[in-house]
Amino acid sequence: MIRRPRRSLPAILSALALLAAAVLVATSAIQMLAGQRPFISYDAVAETLNRARWDDWGVAVAGGVAAALGLVLLLSAALPGSATVVPLDDDRDGLDSGASRRGLRTTLRAAAAEVDGVRSARLAVRRDVVTATVRTDRVRGEGLRDAVHAALERRLEEISLAARPALQVRVRSTRSRA
Structure with a gap:
């Protein structure tokens, strides 16, 4: 679908x-x-x-x-436009189901925002790539990128998309490094 x-x-x-x-x-x-x-x-x-x-x-x-x-x-x-519904895995039961791009983006944003140290998160859902840009108040963002990536991976496992998109995570610090 x-x-x-x-x-x-x-x-x-x-x-x-x-x-x-x-x-x-x-x-x-x-x-x-x-x-x-x-x-x-x-x-x-x-x-x-x-x-x-x-x-x-x-x-x-x-x-x-x-x-x-x-x-x-x-x-x-x-020319076809971008899909408005992303197909979900059918689990061999024959049901044809999908999730809206907006709903997918919202649930992934919530998963990224739940990570400790993330102040805000922006996500872009494209055909093959999900790009997350998170902002933090930490001076150093070591480990935050991996934690957000893991949280997004877990949420994608729960959703079970038919085609797994690649994940890109960017961390932006709002504090100066002085």
Whole structure:
């Protein structure tokens, strides 16, 4: 079970652009049917586009922007995003289960914060690596890195992920070494 994020932002932006174009066309059509002067004159737009040449800068820039935007939308639809659910080990019972990245990060942060000497902990959960940055008030952080690493290893054993990520622990001291 690996759930991927939805592509809602590109879909929303595309829908809003199409909605804006549809509103402009509908407004102009309604104004023309009502016998009023249209907000955007069809004749003026058609005349401007008919005068445009393929080698004009405006046409080249508009084409480049449209191509780049289309490529970005195509890549955002085709490339997979980072998994929002990390699969858990199935224990041979056939159940398909997972843990959210946010929940995994929270429980690992709590495990790191329980270590004696850790003032605060920040964690980044990526596909293959969990990076923990812990802050301490100790002047010397010897042994703290190993203690945090061991606490995170124990918590990962309890969680039983399907693919075990590598652990990186960084210790930052807030006191000066003077």
